[in-house]
Structure formats: structure tokens, C-alpha cells
Amino acid sequence: MQGWRTQKRVFATIATGPVLWLLLFFIIPLAVLWAYSFGRNVGLTEIEISGTFANYAKAIEPLYLQIFGKSIAVAALTTFICLIVGFPVALAITFATPKYKPWLLLGIMLPFWTNLLIRTYALMAVLRTEGYANQSLGSLWQLSSNARVVLGLQPLDAFEPLHLLYNNFAVVLGLVYVHLPFMVLPLYAALDRLDRSLIEASLDLGAGHFRTLLTIVAPLAAPGIISGVVITFVPALGAYLTPDLLGGTDSQMIANVIERQFKRANDWPFGSALSFMLMYATFIMIAWQAQRERKLMRTGTGIGPDVGVRA
Amino acid sequence: MTTFPPNRVVQDNAAIKPIIQIRNVTKRFGQLAAVDDVSLDIMPGEFFVLLGPSGCGKTTLLRMIAGFELPTEGQILIDGQDMTGVPPNQRPVNMVFQSYAVFPHMNVRDNVAYGLKIARTPKKDIRDRVDEALALVKLDGLGDRMPDQLSGGQRQRVALARSLVMRPKVLLLDEPLSALDAKLRAAMQFELADLQEKVGITFVTVTHDQDEALSMASRIAVVNKGLIAQMATPSDLYEYPANRFVADFVGSVNLFEGKLIVDEPERAVVECPELGRVYINHGVTGPHEGTVHVALRPEKISLYRQGEAPPAPDAPVGHNLADGVIKGMSYLGDITVFQILMPSGQVMRVSRPNLSRFDQEDFTWEDRVSMRWHSSSPVVLLA
Numbered sequence: 001m002q003g004w005r006t007q008k009r010v011f012a013t014i015a016t017g018p019v020l021w022l023l024l025f026f027i028i029p030l031a032v033l034w035a036y037s038f039g040r041n042v043g044l045t046e047i048e049i050s051g052t053f054a055n056y057a058k059a060i061e062p063l064y065l066q067i068f069g070k071s072i073a074v075a076a077l078t079t080f081i082c083l084i085v086g087f088p089v090a091l092a093i094t095f096a097t098p099k100y101k102p103w104l105l106l107g108i109m110l111p112f113w114t115n116l117l118i119r120t121y122a123l124m125a126v127l128r129t130e131g132y133a134n135q136s137l138g139s140l141w142q143l144s145s146n147a148r149v150v151l152g153l154q155p156l157d158a159f160e161p162l163h164l165l166y167n168n169f170a171v172v173l174g175l176v177y178v179h180l181p182f183m184v185l186p187l188y189a190a191l192d193r194l195d196r197s198l199i200e201a202s203l204d205l206g207a208g209h210f211r212t213l214l215t216i217v218a219p220l221a222a223p224g225i226i227s228g229v230v231i232t233f234v235p236a237l238g239a240y241l242t243p244d245l246l247g248g249t250d251s252q253m254i255a256n257v258i259e260r261q262f263k264r265a266n267d268w269p270f271g272s273a274l275s276f277m278l279m280y281a282t283f284i285m286i287a288w289q290a291q292r293e294r295k296l297m298r299t300g301t302g303i304g305p306d307v308g309v310r311a
Numbered sequence: 312m313t314t315f316p317p318n319r320v321v322q323d324n325a326a327i328k329p330i331i332q333i334r335n336v337t338k339r340f341g342q343l344a345a346v347d348d349v350s351l352d353i354m355p356g357e358f359f360v361l362l363g364p365s366g367c368g369k370t371t372l373l374r375m376i377a378g379f380e381l382p383t384e385g386q387i388l389i390d391g392q393d394m395t396g397v398p399p400n401q402r403p404v405n406m407v408f409q410s411y412a413v414f415p416h417m418n419v420r421d422n423v424a425y426g427l428k429i430a431r432t433p434k435k436d437i438r439d440r441v442d443e444a445l446a447l448v449k450l451d452g453l454g455d456r457m458p459d460q461l462s463g464g465q466r467q468r469v470a471l472a473r474s475l476v477m478r479p480k481v482l483l484l485d486e487p488l489s490a491l492d493a494k495l496r497a498a499m500q501f502e503l504a505d506l507q508e509k510v511g512i513t514f515v516t517v518t519h520d521q522d523e524a525l526s527m528a529s530r531i532a533v534v535n536k537g538l539i540a541q542m543a544t545p546s547d548l549y550e551y552p553a554n555r556f557v558a559d560f561v562g563s564v565n566l567f568e569g570k571l572i573v574d575e576p577e578r579a580v581v582e583c584p585e586l587g588r589v590y591i592n593h594g595v596t597g598p599h600e601g602t603v604h605v606a607l608r609p610e611k612i613s614l615y616r617q618g619e620a621p622p623a624p625d626a627p628v629g630h631n632l633a634d635g636v637i638k639g640m641s642y643l644g645d646i647t648v649f650q651i652l653m654p655s656g657q658v659m660r661v662s663r664p665n666l667s668r669f670d671q672e673d674f675t676w677e678d679r680v681s682m683r684w685h686s687s688s689p690v691v692l693l694a
Contacts, residue, residue: 200379201412201470203399205426205477215425219416 037272055273071254075236078175082183082232090187120245127164134161170246183228190224230289330355330513336385345371347537358507358514362524363534369517377406405474406483411466413458420454426477444476484516500526521561533557554694558606565607585655590630592686604692609662611688617679625686637678
């Protein structure tokens with residue numbers, strides 16, 4: 001491989017396409033939005049860019065800050081659940097026999113091949129009042145009720161279906177369901193790189209499995225954990241479809257509010273300002289990750305399994 | 312255990328109990344038996360080496376002692392205790408890994424203290440014992456370094472200190488020197504042997520390097536295809552190999568097939584079609600059907616110009632003598648190794664010490680030479 005420095009013309013040829021693409025469909029629209037965020041509506045479709053900060057002032061009003069805060073809380077909870085659920089899954093894949101490993105990884109990636117909308121509707125089919133979850137619970141309820149009759153006890157009251165859909169629970173469940181692979185894959189990548197003899201050394205020195213997990217595996221997998229946290233948290237924070245379809249009236253997240261500004265409210269300047277607020281929050285997250293990663297690299301934690309055999 | 316006198320066998324003191332007893336241990340991975348019905352005892356204070364080519368099962372055996380692999384059949388006892396069902400973190404042994412497995416996110420001191428902290432040793436004791444261990448491996452003053460600030464040799468010392476600080480009954484070392492460069496390896500061989508003597512802990516080491524095994528071990532088990540080919544002291548292993556595999560694997564050797572035509576208590580003669588008659592000053596014991604192999608070490612053969620070899624003092628005329636032409640020479644500094652083509656078409660390896668500066672000029676390519684050896688030098692191998 002030649003560096004781009006020595007093959008400037010080749011590099012320019014290859015890079016032109018993507019650069020143009022990014023410029024045309026990402027940078028320019030974003031710049032337009034950024035400009036809008038300092039403007040105000042002067043007609044139904046006309047926006048005057050007046051350099052006002054009114055939109056940002058409105059964005060930090062308690063009502064919107066509260067939605068921001070709630071979005072962050074929901075995204076954080078989603079990330080946390082993904083981490084707790086994803087870590088054992090990643091561990092299991094790491095230590096699976098080579099025969100099953102590709103299949104398990106495939107199982108994790110399979111949902112990516114299905115449309116998000118379809119996956120979300122599938123979840124609705126499970127969660128709704130007459131859905132699979134309530135049906136299963138209902139039959140269990142009926143069974144235990146019958147069992148009580150057999151034992152000569154009073155039968156149970158009629159089954160009250162649980163309200164599993166259109167609330168915060170459904171939103172978090174949906175977000176975890178959608179984002180779990182984003183957590184599992186970087187965790188798996190980090191764990192798979194881990195030198196197994198480090199784990200064996202810990203066991204050999206008397207540590208139990210749980211202690212080894214906490215003192216050896218988790219710190220050494222820290223770069224993977226941070227990557228997983230960021231790439232789960234960032235899209236979860238901007239989630240739109242999931243809270244829209246699974247959430248109730250009180251579970252709207254910031255993306256839903258932004259959507260409303262652009263559509264029903266027809267307040268593009270304010271929607272733009274909210275969008276940029278969200279983007280700044282995301283940037284802060286990513287900057288934090290980069291900072292952490294650099295620090296980990298400095299202390300040698302980020303170094304792979306080859307560290308031991310360098311003579 | 313066939314050709315060497317009985318007093319050569321290592322005498323186990325009956326009063327001392329073995330620290331490790333491996334009893335009929337078999338380990339199968341699928342159909343393959345990595346370790347095949349192995350039994351051996353390791354005595355306290357020994358520097359025991361498992362020597363064998365890669366894939367022979369020696370590492371599997373070591374890992375079974377540590378508890379990382381479970382025997383398919385058989386039993387391992389450590390200090391008289393059956394280890395079946397005892398996990399690695401509860402065994403009175405510690406291991407130094409081939410990659411050293413020094414925890415990269417902890418400094419040297421925390422690495423060494425890791426096991427003691429888990430054992431809930433009082434803080435002051437931890438400090439003292441870590442200092443002591445670091446001094447033992449000559450790492451004093453480097454306690455605050457991170458592993459990536461250490462050389463390979465230093466990392467290995469950390470791994471050693473981390474295990475020794477636990478005061479295990481047995482220290483297991485998996486290819487401890489394989490990742491070091493040649494100079495450092497030679498120095499560490501002596502240092503490991505010295506360290507073992509100092510701490511008095513039983514060392515069990517796995518290696519594929521015969522020099523390493525010969526220089527460090529008090530006893531060596533040569534492992535081949537999951538079986539123990541021979542178990543003996545380094546010098547017995549070299550001078551009295553029990554079979555062709557050991558003769559060939561430990562040191563270099565010239566092997567010839569032959570028929571045993573005389574076998575008496577004080578003498579034996581093997582007729583080798585490719586070498587001539589080999590006279591041996593002791594009888595051959597053990598079962599054989601006449602066809603045997605003769606092993607002759609390169610350094611036990613003397614080289615003369617053709618026809619100038621004086622008659623052998625301890626063999627009948629025409630025995631222990633062969634002619635040939637020098638077809639290859641490698642000058643190694645301390646010795647020169649010759650490849651000598653014999654009329655039979657076989658090549659004999661002969662090594663000759665360069666006692667004076669001009670010795671390497673004595674013989675050269677295409678010289679016709681005679682080779683002679685003492686009647687105590689050849690080893691008759693039945694297997």
C-alpha cells in the first residue's frame with residue numbers, strides 16, 4: 001500500500017466521489033439547517049435568516065430541557081441495559097467453540113437485515129393487549145387457575161391483560177431490542193482480542209471467575225465497553241421511530257419534538273436549533289470517548305494480547 | 312531402560328513422598344489422545360522438565376496439573392491430595408505462562424500482589440512479601456513501572472515473582488524461555504536453576520528445547536505422542552537413551568540398523584551393513600529379535616587421515632572403525648562438524664573440538680578419513 005502522500009493523483013481520483021457526495025448531501029444541507037437555526041418564519045415557506053438566538057433561547061426553555069433530559073435518561077437506561085445484557089452475550093460468543101462462533105455472530109447480526117419498521121411492528125404484535133406476551137401470560141394464568149380448582153381452591157379472577165405497549169417501558173424495551181447488536185459487537189471484538197492466559201493467570205493466582213471478570217476482563221475490555229456505550233447511546237438519544245410507534249403520550253423523545261417542528265408546527269428554525277442542540281450533545285459524548293480511549297492507550301490497557309511476547 | 316546398568320536409574324528416597332503423582336492420566340481431544348495413560352511421580356525440590364516436540368502433549372500435561380484441562384481418565388495428586396474436581400484457583404500450584412500473562416493494566420507491584428490480595432493477606436505482609444519477591448527476581452526498584460515499560464526478560468521476572476510470592480508447592484513453567492533471545496535465554500537458564508535452588512520449590516517446566524532441558528533439569532521426561540519415551544537425569548538421557556526417539560531428539564546422533572551377532576554379559580557385537588562391526592563392552596539386556604539399532608554420538612568419534620588410525624585398544628581388529636570422505640564441514644567456533652560419506656552411502660556426523668586455533672585446518676572437503684570410537688560409546692537401542 002502506498003500512502004496518499006506519494007500517490008496524490010490516485011488518491012484525488014478515488015476521493016473526489018465520496019467528498020462530493022458528502023458535500024452535496026451532508027455538509028451543505030447541514031449548513032442550511034445551521035443557518036435556519038438563526039432565523040425566523042416570515043411566511044408559510046419563507047424563512048428570514050436574521051441571526052437571532054431566539055430559537056436557542058426557546059430550546060433551553062424548561063419544557064424542552066425536560067424532554068432533552070428525559071431523552072438522555074431513556075438513552076442512558078437503554079445503554080445500561082444493553083451493557084448488562086450484552087456483556088454476558090459477548091462473553092458467551094467469545095468463549096464458544098469455533099464451530100458455533102460464526103452462527104452466534106450471525107444470530108446477533110441477523111436483525112440488521114430486517115427493516116427497522118418491520119422489527120418495531122413485530123414488537124408491537126408481541127406487546128399489544130391481544131399480543132403474544134399477553135396471550136402467553138393469559139394461558140399461564142388460566143392453567144394456574146385450573147390447577148387451583150383441581151386442588152380444591154377458588155379459581156383466579158379473570159386475566160387482566162398487562163399494558164405493555166404505548167408507554168415508557170415499551171420505548172426502552174424497543175430501544176434495547178434495536179440497539180443490542182451495537183453493544184454486543186464492539187464488546188465481542190474487545191473480548192476476543194483478550195489474551196486468554198491473562199484470565200487463566202488470574203484464576204491460577206486464586207481469583208474466582210467473578211473477581212477475574214471485574215478485575216481483569218472488564219478493565220481490559222474497557223475500550224470495547226466505551227465504544228459500545230457510545231455507539232449505543234448516540235443513536236438511542238436520537239431515536240425517532242421507536243418512541244413514535246411504541247411510546248405513549250408522555251414518552252416522546254427529542255427526535256419526535258424535532259420532527260413535529262418540521263412537519264406539523266412548520267417551525268423550521270426552531271427544529272433546526274433543536275437538531276443542533278442534539279448534535280452538540282452527541283459531539284460531547286464522542287469527544288469524551290476519544291479522551292477516555294487516549295487515556296486507556298496511554299496506560300497500556302488498550303494494548304492487545306501480543307503485549308506479553310515482545311522480547 | 313534397557314541397555315544401561317541398573318545403578319544409573321534415579322534412586323527415589325522411599326522416605327520422601329512425591330509432591331506430584333500422575334496416575335494413568337489420559338487426555339483425549341475428540342479421538343486424539345494428547346496424553347495417553349501417563350504415570351509419573353515428581354519429588355519435592357526437583358527441577359523436573361517435560362521435554363518433547365510441539366504437539367506431543369507436554370503442555371496438556373502441565374495444564375492438567377494446573378487444573379486448566381481435566382484428565383479424561385486417571386488421577387493427579389498434589390502433595391497427596393487428589394486434585395479431581397479441584398479448580399485452578401484452589402490448587403497449591405502456580406503457573407508462569409508462555410506469554411507471561413502479566414496484567415497490562417497493573418504496575419509491577421500490583422501484578423505481584425494480585426494473588427496475595429485475593430488471599431486477603433494483611434497489607435503489611437503483602438508489602439514485605441512483594442518486596443522480597445521482587446528482590447528475588449532482581450526487579451527491586453521497578454515496582455511502579457507498567458508492563459509496557461518493561462523488556463521481555465523483565466516481564467518474565469514479573470510473572471515469576473507473581474507466582475513465587477504465593478509460595479506454591481509446585482511452580483509450573485510453560486516454555487519459560489521460548490520468547491527470549493538466545494543470549495538472554497542462556498543467562499536465564501542458569502538463573503532459573505539458581506532460583507529454584509534458592510527457594511526450594513519444585514519446578515515443573517515444559518520445553519521443546521533440549522539444551523534448555525539438559526542445562527536446567529534435575530530430571531527430564533521426554534514426551535512423544537502423548538507417551539513418556541524416557542524419564543532420566545540429563546546425563547543418563549544423553550548417554551543412555553532408551554530408544555531411537557530419545558537418542559535422536561536429545562542431542563544429535565548417528566543411527567544404524569544392525570544384527571546382534573554376539574551378546575554375552577561382557578561384550579556384544581552388532582553387524583551393521585552400513586557401518587561394519589560394532590563392538591560394545593557390555594551385554595545387551597531386554598527382549599529383541601536380533602535386529603537392533605546402534606546410536607553413536609558425533610563427539611564420541613575420533614577422526615584420522617585414512618589408514619593412520621591406530622588400532623583400537625579395547626576392540627578386536629576390524630571393529631569400531633569406518634572409512635569415508637568429507638563431504639561437508641561446518642565450522643562453529645568451538646567445534647567443527649563434519650559430514651562424512653561412507654562407502655555404504657550413509658553419512659556420518661562427526662564433531663571435533665577445535666582445541667587449538669589451527670585445528671580447523673587439519674581436515675578439509677574431499678579428504679579421505681578414518682573414524683574410530685571406543686567400545687563404551689555406541690548405544691544399542693531395541694526400540
